Amino acid sequence: MFIGVDLGGTSIKVGVVSLDGKILYQNSKPTYAGRDFQLIIRDMIEQIEDAIDCVNIGIDEIRSIGIGVPGIAEAHTGKVIYCTNLSWYNIPLGEEISRHFGKPVYVENDATVAALAEYVAGSTKGIKNSVFLTIGTGIGSGIIINHKIYSGSHSAGSEFGHMIIGENFYNCNCGANGCFETLASATALIRYTRKRIEEGYKDTNILRMANGKIEDIDAKIIFDAAKAGDSLGVEAVDRMIKYLSIGIVNIMNSLDPDRVVIGGGVSKAGDYFIQQVDDAVRKLVLCKEIQYGDIVLAQLGNEAGIIGAAFIGENII
Amino acid sequence: MFIGVDLGGTSIKVGVVSLDGKILYQNSKPTYAGRDFQLIIRDMIEQIEDAIDCVNIGIDEIRSIGIGVPGIAEAHTGKVIYCTNLSWYNIPLGEEISRHFGKPVYVENDATVAALAEYVAGSTKGIKNSVFLTIGTGIGSGIIINHKIYSGSHSAGSEFGHMIIGENFYNCNCGANGCFETLASATALIRYTRKRIEEGYKDTNILRMANGKIEDIDAKIIFDAAKAGDSLGVEAVDRMIKYLSIGIVNIMNSLDPDRVVIGGGVSKAGDYFIQQVDDAVRKLVLCKEIQYGDIVLAQLGNEAGIIGAAFIGENII
Structure with missing residues (x-):
């Protein structure tokens, strides 16, 4: 035991x-x-x-x-x-x-x-190479290579949340700009939506759904708005999907695992969300002829x- | 044998x-x-x-x-x-x-x-975990993990050249935008410099150094110009250092190898160039208290x- x-x-x-x-x-x-x-x-x-x-x-x-x-x-x-x-x-x-x-x-x-x-x-039982992403307020990650944990030579690896993948309107807590977790986490989704409303975006129900309180806008409200066709909701979720796909493409092109697992709060957005991420990833991977690993939701809570x-x-x- | x-x-x-x-x-x-x-x-x-x-x-x-x-x-x-x-x-x-x-x-x-x-x-003899980057017309890469080659589950891994790290003014041959190799290779350096001259950048000797032929501008001319303080040369090399550093930071934060090796034509830019990349990397890694792997030039030709x-x-x- x-x-x-x-x-x-x-x-x-x-x-x-x-x-x-x-x-x-x-x-x-x-x-x-x-x-x-x-x-x-x-x-x-x-x-x-x-x-x-x-x-x-x-x-x-x-x-x-x-x-x-x-x-x-x-x-x-x-x-x-x-x-x-x-x-x-x-x-x-x-x-x-x-x-x-x-x-x-x-x-x-x-x-x-x-x-x-x-x-x-759980979802990668017995699988040789996999990458796990937990997406919530930030993005944490873990790497399994050849059936073992891989954390690098100084225990500082598997921090995909701090992979720089673009430019962002706010810096990461780590000091860098454009970290994956500042572009594709729940926090990223919320901050982007609030920013757009603060900039004067009017044609959206999101603020109403948060009872007029900008600080009460959360990821669930934004996902619900997007599902209902709200234009800002769709814009914010599409942006998140874009960057989440880029992050996963970078994992495919570098580590090429058998499977990428999504856990954390954002995984509750469900299969429809994952399917859109999956579609976007397949369009961006280097070699379209290769069947890269699949993208699945975590099984354990x-x-x-x-x-x-x-x-x-x-x-x- | x-x-x-x-x-x-x-x-x-x-x-x-x-x-x-x-x-x-x-x-x-x-x-x-x-x-x-x-x-x-x-x-x-x-x-x-x-x-x-x-x-x-x-x-x-x-x-x-x-x-x-x-x-x-x-x-x-x-x-x-x-x-x-x-x-x-x-x-x-x-x-x-x-x-x-x-x-x-x-x-x-x-x-x-x-x-x-x-x-x-060569440069990583006997070292457990390392990443090799060959920087020339593109960026190729190889990964050694636990003293063995690592190429992923479908032989499609270790393609760091196609890690997406920003937005670029031209697309990569692979179809994506912002691939590492379109921002930090010799080709990237040359294309950016030519673009700036085509846009009307005047205060530079680079075009003269190529005998007035924009198509003859190569990486050596740009590096030489930068070393001599030419403002466009410095701008283009600084941009390359920025993106090369981002790519290496992403390798540090994900694989945390003992060593990153730079080979290929760009490695001829020498120690001064590598030192600048190294300095930029140390400022961007996640945990400043950790002594991440070093960055060295390839030894074999x-x-x-x-x-x-x-x-x-x-x-x-």
């Missing part, structure tokens, strides 16, 4: 996971981000002890502990290089947990963990964080 | 290569591109036979034959999916050569072959095509 930990800005979730990827037990506590890291680690240890007790096993039956974090971490040493949400920089997370339990501890980026969860128990984390140790090079 | 074949649009080069990456003998013949593929294959077989004879060995001492082609090929089956220069589509190159010699034959893209040559005997091809069989998954 494995322990999988999903450490987020809001909650710490811990699960006991079977060798075939089933969650046997899980618990959750608020993270209270901003606390001293030692306090967060103490809570995490308590949750792991609770989980082991509750499934009535001993620690010797645990093969390894894996932790997904919203940031960049060295998988093998378990050092968290940084987590903006938690204000963590160079935190020896893996070392502390490993010292307590006497077990190997692996730490990875949460989007990479979600990619692995899909590989273990909230449990991906625990399942993927549990399997890090089994799937790193 | 291995046989390495560098099949180009102009010449077919064949070499016998030792296990430690030395060329023991090589010969070369014109390709006469456009001929029936059987005639090209016949010449290639003759050249291989000649090479084996000339080093006084038997065919049993050859472990495998590798061939680099200017297009997309399936490494294991040896099928060339397409080579624009040769007008080849779905040519069973590997099968024909393998049937003749009774040896395993592997076929790969020429930029991937050059990446492998650098790994075997014309012999890369033979050396790299020879080692394909030893370095594919």
Whole structure:
């Protein structure tokens, strides 16, 4: 059995996971981000002890502990290089947990963990090469190459959200302009729509659908407006599809995976949206004669964080 | 020993290569591109036979034959999916050569072959993860992951030249707009400079340096002008550096290799040019605290095509 930990800005979730990827037990506590890291680690240890007790096993039956974090971490040493949400920089997370339990501890980026969860128990089960994109407020990503996690030589890879693919009217938090996540995330969609309304775009129901409050315009409203034929809704969604397609084409032309998986909030826009992205991608790939990988929706939900984390140790090079 | 074949649009080069990456003998013949593929294959077989004879060995001492082609090929089956220069589509190159010699034959893209040559005997010797860019009329690329060639699930990967990174005033041959190679190759540099002159840019010596013939403006003239402080030369080279940096940042943020290698004609612009690209890259990478891979010039010259091809069989998954 494995322990999988999903450490987020809001909650710490811990699960006991079977060798075939089933969650046997899980618990959750608020993270209270901003606390001293030692306090967060103490809570995490308590949750792991609770989980082991509750499934009535001993620690010797645990093969390894894996932790997904919203940031960049060295998988093998378990050092968290940084987590903006938690204000963590160079935190020896893996070392502390490993010292307590006497077990190997692996730490990875949460989007990479979600990619692995899909590989273990979801949309890319058993598939050799895949790229996972989680599209919400930003764009996170994970790469599976030759059945293993790939995070690069300095644990800084698989950050497709920061691939520069054009020019944008606002800069990314990372300081660059034109990052994929500033052009094709839910945030990108919302900011573009608000900007157009602020510029004086009138022939749209979107502001009304948000009860006249520009700050209440969200991705669902914009997608609903687009489906109903609202001209600004269509314009904003078409722009998002254009850039999402460019990002995926860049993945096809560089990594040429068997499959690209879309998860995160935007995946709720559903099959119609994915179909339009797929059509646009096929027109832009380098070699039209080649049947590139397919584009599918993620299959796992909230449990991906625990399942993927549990399997890090089994799937790193 | 291995046989390495560098099949180009102009010449077919064949070499016998030792296990430690030395060329023991090589010969070369014109390709006469456009001929029936059987005639090209016949010449290639003759050249291989000649090479084996000339080093006084038997065919049993050859472990495998590798061939680099200017297009997309399936490494294991040896099928060339397409080579624009040769007008080849779905040519069973590997099968024909393998049937003749009774040896395993592997076929790969020429930029991937050059990446492998650098790994075997050049700038990335023994390095786990690297990306090679050959920048000339276009941008070719090769990926080494975990000490092996990586070309994706359909042999269509490592085409970073067709990564879309912005908007451009002309479309790429592939049909897309904003491909890396249309913004950062020698061709991109030349086309941009010519366009600016055609638009009426006067305060420049570049046209004079080409003896008043706009069609004679080449990359060397533009680089020389930039070094001498010519304002259009500086503008055009700065634009190229901007886009070359964006392309490399995208490689850092996605694959995070140990090293990025620059080869091809543009690498002759030298250390000063690379230093400027390097500086620009460091400002754009996602995590400024991380020491990403370095950017270096390729070490091998014309012999890369033979050396790299020879080692394909030893370095594919």
